[in-house]
Amino acid sequence: MKNVDDLIESAAELADRGLSKGEIADELNVSRETASWLVERSGSAATQSETSEPAPTGGPHDIHVDWSAIGRDSYRLEAVTSAMADLLVKQGDAVDLTIGIEKAGAPIATHIARDLDTDLASYAPRKHQWNEGDLEDLGGSFSRNFAQIRGRDCYVVDDTITSGTTMTETIEAIREQGGNPVAACVLVDKQGLDEIEGVPVYSLLQVITVGSDD
Numbered sequence: 550m551k552n553v554d555d556l557i558e559s560a561a562e563l564a565d566r567g568l569s570k571g572e573i574a575d576e577l578n579v580s581r582e583t584a585s586w587l588v589e590r591s592g593s594a595a596t597q598s599e600t601s602e603p604a605p606t607g608g609p610h611d612i613h614v615d616w617s618a619i620g621r622d623s624y625r626l627e628a629v630t631s632a633m634a635d636l637l638v639k640q641g642d643a644v645d646l647t648i649g650i651e652k653a654g655a656p657i658a659t660h661i662a663r664d665l666d667t668d669l670a671s672y673a674p675r676k677h678q679w680n681e682g683d684l685e686d687l688g689g690s691f692s693r694n695f696a697q698i699r700g701r702d703c704y705v706v707d708d709t710i711t712s713g714t715t716m717t718e719t720i721e722a723i724r725e726q727g728g729n730p731v732a733a734c735v736l737v738d739k740q741g742l743d744e745i746e747g748v749p750v751y752s753l754l755q756v757i758t759v760g761s762d763d
Contacts, residue, residue, distance in 0.1 A: 556613060560584065561591035571676030575652060578709045578737075581676060583611040612756050614709055614737045620653070629753070630660035633734050636751040637704050638665060640732040646696055646703035648672055648730075650719050654707035657736070661706055668696035670703070672722060674715045689722055699727035710738045710752070713745055720746045 556577060563573045574584035619625045637644075648670040649658025655671050662669040671692040691698060705719055716733055723730045730748045738752035 557587050557591045560587035564588045564591070571674075572652075574676065574711075578614040578616070578653075578711070579611050580711045583613075610758075611711070612739055612758065614739070614756070616708065616736060619736075620656075626656065627660055629736065630657050631664055632753060633657065633706070633736070633751075634661045634664035636753070637661070637732055637734050640704070640749075641702055644702045644704055644731050646670055646698070646701045646728070648691075648698070648703050648705050648719070648723065650674060650705070650707040650715060651692075653709075657708060658704075658706040661704070661734070665704075667704070668701075670695045670698060672719050674718055676715060689718060691722070691726065697726075698723055702729045702731050705730050705733040705748070707733075707735045708737070710735050710740055710742060710750070713740055713742060716745050716750070720748055 556579075559577060560573055563576055564570075568576065570584045570588060571581055573588060574581045577584060577587070579587070619629050644665070645667050646669075647658045647662040647665065647667045649655035649672070651671055651673045658671070659669060661667075671694075673690050673692065675689040703723060705716065705723065707716060707719075710716055716735075720730045720733070730746075732749050732751060733745065734751045736752065737754045737756060738750065739756045741755045741757060742750045744750055
């Protein structure tokens with residue numbers, strides 16, 4: 550994916566397949582606001598009925614991260630996730646659970662769980678249901694097909710931190726379930742965060758925007 554036009558085209562394809570704007574944000578590794586802008590710019594039939602307001606022409610401030618060269622090859626994914634596991638390995642001997650944030654965080658967490666010899670859990674964030682309105686009106690969920698959370702120290706894994714909203718939601722959801730998030734790890738952190746809700750955040754790459762709007 551080389552430019553904004555490619556992103557707009559991809560957003561249109563995903564919208565026409567019935568994905569929510571939150572899911573499109575997840576697929577393209579951009580913020581929800583950017584996903585909304587891309588879909589509206591595309592003129593996708595799936596979104597024309599949602600809003601009558603034209604999309605802004607300047608576009609939002611965001612950074613698109615394309616890590617498909619890693620994700621499409623199991624050997625590369627294993628190598629990169631081993632590096633992520635190495636960032637986490639010294640965070641606590643009592644940690645026996647790795648939680649992947651769906652969708653992209655789940656395969657990453659699977660490799661990390663194997664490297665660190667932990668159980669595996671999966672969390673579906675509420676943004677996957679989001680099209681318009683307030684995220685607080687929606688709810689995320691842990692999959693019953695994986696390990697349970699209560700009473701366990703755990704790592705939280707995702708591919709990208711864009712705003713930090715999804716990671717914050719997941720940490721809060723883990724605590725509500727009686728779990729103890731010890732550390733979080735991602736491939737790319739767009740915010741350069743050291744911690745979220747008191748949980749240390751580790752990343753292989755931090756993206757820092759240099760410049761101004763002037």
